Amino acid sequence: MKPPVIPHDVPYKLANGALRDRSVFEIGGRLVGGDHFAMIAGPCTVESREQLLTSADAMLEAGATMFRGGAYKPRTSPYAFHGLGHEGLRLLAEAKERTGLPIVTELMDVRDVEAVVGVADVIQIGARNMQNYTLLTEIGRSGVPALLKRGLSATLDELLNASEYILAEGNEKVLLCERGIRTFETAYRFTLDLTAIPVLKELTHLPIIVDPSHAAGRRALVEPLSLAAAAAGADGIIVEVHPDPDNAVCDGPQQLRTDEFPEYLRKVEQVAQIAGKVLGGVPV
Ligand code: PEP
Ligand code: MN
Numbered sequence: 038m039k040p041p042v043i044p045h046d047v048p049y050k051l052a053n054g055a056l057r058d059r060s061v062f063e064i065g066g067r068l069v070g071g072d073h074f075a076m077i078a079g080p081c082t083v084e085s086r087e088q089l090l091t092s093a094d095a096m097l098e099a100g101a102t103m104f105r106g107g108a109y110k111p112r113t114s115p116y117a118f119h120g121l122g123h124e125g126l127r128l129l130a131e132a133k134e135r136t137g138l139p140i141v142t143e144l145m146d147v148r149d150v151e152a153v154v155g156v157a158d159v160i161q162i163g164a165r166n167m168q169n170y171t172l173l174t175e176i177g178r179s180g181v182p183a184l185l186k187r188g189l190s191a192t193l194d195e196l197l198n199a200s201e202y203i204l205a206e207g208n209e210k211v212l213l214c215e216r217g218i219r220t221f222e223t224a225y226r227f228t229l230d231l232t233a234i235p236v237l238k239e240l241t242h243l244p245i246i247v248d249p250s251h252a253a254g255r256r257a258l259v260e261p262l263s264l265a266a267a268a269a270g271a272d273g274i275i276v277e278v279h280p281d282p283d284n285a286v287c288d289g290p291q292q293l294r295t296d297e298f299p300e301y302l303r304k305v306e307q308v309a310q311i312a313g314k315v316l317g318g319v320p321v
Contacts, residue, residue, distance in 0.1 A: 048194075048198060048201075049194075049197040049198050049200070049201045049241075050201070051201055051204035051205060052197045052200045052201055052204055052211070052240075052241045052242070052243055053240070053241065053242075054238070054239060054240050054241045054242045056242070057242050058242060059071055059242045059244075060209070060210075060242045060243055060244060061073065062182070062209065062210050063320050064103070064139055064158055064159060064182050064210065065103070065138075065139025065140075065158040066137075066139070066319060066320070067102050067103065067139060067317055067318065067319060068317075068318040068319065068320060069212065069244055069272065069273065070243075070244035070272055071272075072313060072314050072315060072318070073272070073273075073314060073315060073316075073317065073318040074267070074271075074272065074273055074306070074309040074314035074315060074316050074317070075102050075103060075244075075246065075272060075273025075274070075317070076100070076101045076102050076103070076273060076274055076276070076302060076305065076306075076316060076317075077101070077102065077103040077104070077105050077141050077159075077184075077246070077273060077274065077275040077276070078096045078099075078101040078103075078104065078105060078274075078275075078276050078277075078278045078298065078302075079092050079093065079096055079101075079104045079105035079106045079141075079277070079278060080092050080105075080106050080277060080278065080279045080285070080292065081106075081107060081110075081250075081277045081279070081285065081286075081287050081288035081292060082106065082107045082108075082110050082118070082120055082121075082125070082286055082287055082288075083106045083107065083108050083120065083121050083124075083125035083128050083129060084121075084285070084286050085128075086128055086131070088279070088280060088281075089106060089128045089129070089131075089132055090128075090131070090132060090135065091280045091295070092104075092106070092132075092278065092279065092280055092295060093132035093135060093136045093138060094135075094136065095278070095280070095295040095296075095298065096136070096138065096278065096295075096298070097136040097137070097138055098299075099298050099299040099302050100299075100302055100306075100316065100317075101138065101298075101302065102138075102139075102273075102316065102317040103138055103139045103140070103141050103158070103159065104129075104132060104133070104136065104138040104139070104140055104141065105140075105141040105142070105161075105275055105277075106125070106129055106132070106140070106141075106142060107120055107125070107142060107143045107161075108120050108121055108122055108123075108124075108125025108126045108128075108129060108142055108143075108153075109122065109125075109142075109143055109144065109145045109146070109149060109153075110143070110287065111143070111145055111163045111165050111166070112287070117287070118286050118287055122149075123152060125142075126142070126152055126153065126155070126156045129142055129156050129157075130155075130156045133156070133158075139158035139159065140156055140157055140158050140159070141157070141158065141159040141161055141184060141275065142156065142157050142159075142160070142161060143160070143161040143162070143163050144157070144160045144161070144162065144172070144176065145163065145166060145172075146172075147171055147172055147175050150175050150176075150179060154179050154181050157181055158181070158182065159181070159182045159183065159184050159212070160176050160179070160181050160182070160183050160184070161183075161184045161186065162176065162183060162184065162185045162186060163186055164186040164187060164188050164189050164216055164251075165188070165189070167185065167186060167187060167188035167191055167195070167196065167199050168188060168191070168195065168199055170199075170202055173185075173199060173202035173203050174202055174203075174205075174206060176203055176208065177202060177203040177204065177205060177206025177207065177208045178206045178208070179208070180207070180208050181208075181210075182208075182210035182211070182212070183203050183208065183210065183211050183212065184212045184214050184246060184275070185199060185200055185203065185211060185212065185213055185214060186214040186216050186248070187213070187214060187215055187216060187218065187230075187233070189218060189219050189227070190218060190219050191218070193233060193236060193237060193240065196213060197213075197237075197240060197241060200213060200241075200243060211243050212243065212244050212245075212246050212272075212273075213237060213241070213243050213244070213245050213246065214245075214246045214247070214248055214275065215229065215230055215231075215233045215234065215237075215245065215246075215247050215248070215252075215266075215271075216229075216247075216248035216251045216252055217229045217230070217248070217251055217252025217253075218230050225252075225253060225254055225255070225258065226251070226252065226253060226254025226255075226291075227251065227252045227253075227254070228252070229247070229249060229252035229253070229262050229265075229266070231265055231266065231269050233245075234247065234266065234269040234270050234271050235269060235270060238270060244272035244273065245270075245271055245272050246271065246272060246273045246274065246275055247262075247263070247266035247271045247273075247274050247275070248274070248275045248276070249262035249263045249266060249274065249276060250275075250276050250277040250288070250291045250292065250293075251277075251288075251291070253291055254290065254291050255290050255291055256282070256290060256291055256292065256293060259276060259291065259293055259301075260301055260304065263276065263301070263305050264304060264305060264308045267305050267308040267309040267312055267314075268308050268311065268312055269312075270312050272314070274305060276293060276301075277291060277292040277293065278292060278293045278294070278295055278298050279292040279293075279294070279295065280294070280295045281294075282294055302316075
C-alpha cells in the first residue's frame with residue numbers, strides 16, 4: 038500500500054485524518070470513536086456528596102457511558118465559586134467506585150496534575166485553556182485520555198494544532214470537543230458550530246464530542262442541539278445534568294434535570310443510530 042499523502046502545508050501531523058484510520062480507543066473499559074457513541078453526563082460542578090452521588094446514580098441508571106463533574110472551575114468572575122478542589126476530586130473518586138462510570142473532570146493548572154490524574158479517566162481541558170501549551174504538554178505526558186475543548190474564538194486549525202501538543206507527547210487518546218463559539222449573535226450564549234463536525238471528520242481521525250450545554254446556555258436548547266449533533270455524526274455528547282438545577286451553584290439554567298435525562302438519552306440514542314452509531318460498547 039502506498040503511504041498516505043500528507044499535504045505539506047498542513048502543520049498538524051499526528052491529528053491528520055489522511056495519516057491513519059479513525060481513532061477508536063478504550064477509556065475506562067468503554068470504547069470511544071468509530072461506531073461508538075459516548076454520552077458523558079453529570080453536573081457542571083461537584084457541590085456536595087449528596088448532589089454528586091445522586092447525579093452519578095441517575096446517570097448510571099439511565100445509561101450514560103461516562104460521568105462528568107468539575108472540581109476546578111474556570112469562572113468569568115474571580116468572585117464566583119471555583120470548585121471544591123481536592124474534596125471535589127475525592128467525591129468524584131467515590132462516585133466512580135460506586136457506579137463504575139469513568140470520570141471526566143477538568144484540569145486548569147499544572148500544579149494539580151498529580152491530583153487530577155489520580156481520579157480522572159479523561160482530563161478535560163476547558164475552552165479557555167485550549168492554547169495553554171504547558172498544560173497540554175503535561176496532559177500529553179500524563180498519558181491520561183484528554184477532552185480538548187475548542188476555544189471561544191478558535192479556528193479548527195488552532196484546535197487541531199492544540200491537539201498536536203498532546204499527541205506529540207505520545208498520548209493518542211484525544212477527544213476534540215465543539216462547545217460553541219463567539220459570533221455576532223447575542224440571542225443565545227454561544228453559536229454551536231455544527232459544520233465543524235463533518236469538517237473535522239475530513240481533517241482528523243480523532244473523535245468529535247459536542248457540548249450542547251455551554252453552547253446553549255439554557256435548558257430548552259440542549260435537546261434540539263444534541264439531536265442535531267448526533268445527526269451530524271458526532272461521536273458523543275457531553276451534557277450537564279443536575280438533580281436540582283434551580284439551586285445549582287453554577288450553570289443552573291442550562292443543566293437538564295436528572296428526571297428528564299432518561300427520555301433525552303433515548304432520543305439522542307435513536308438519532309445516533311440513524312447516523313450509524315451505537316451507545317457505548319466494550320472491548321471484546
Ligand atoms: C465546563 O465544561 O463546565 C466548562 C466550563 O466548559 P467550557 O470550558 O467549554 O466553558
Ligand atoms: Mn458548566
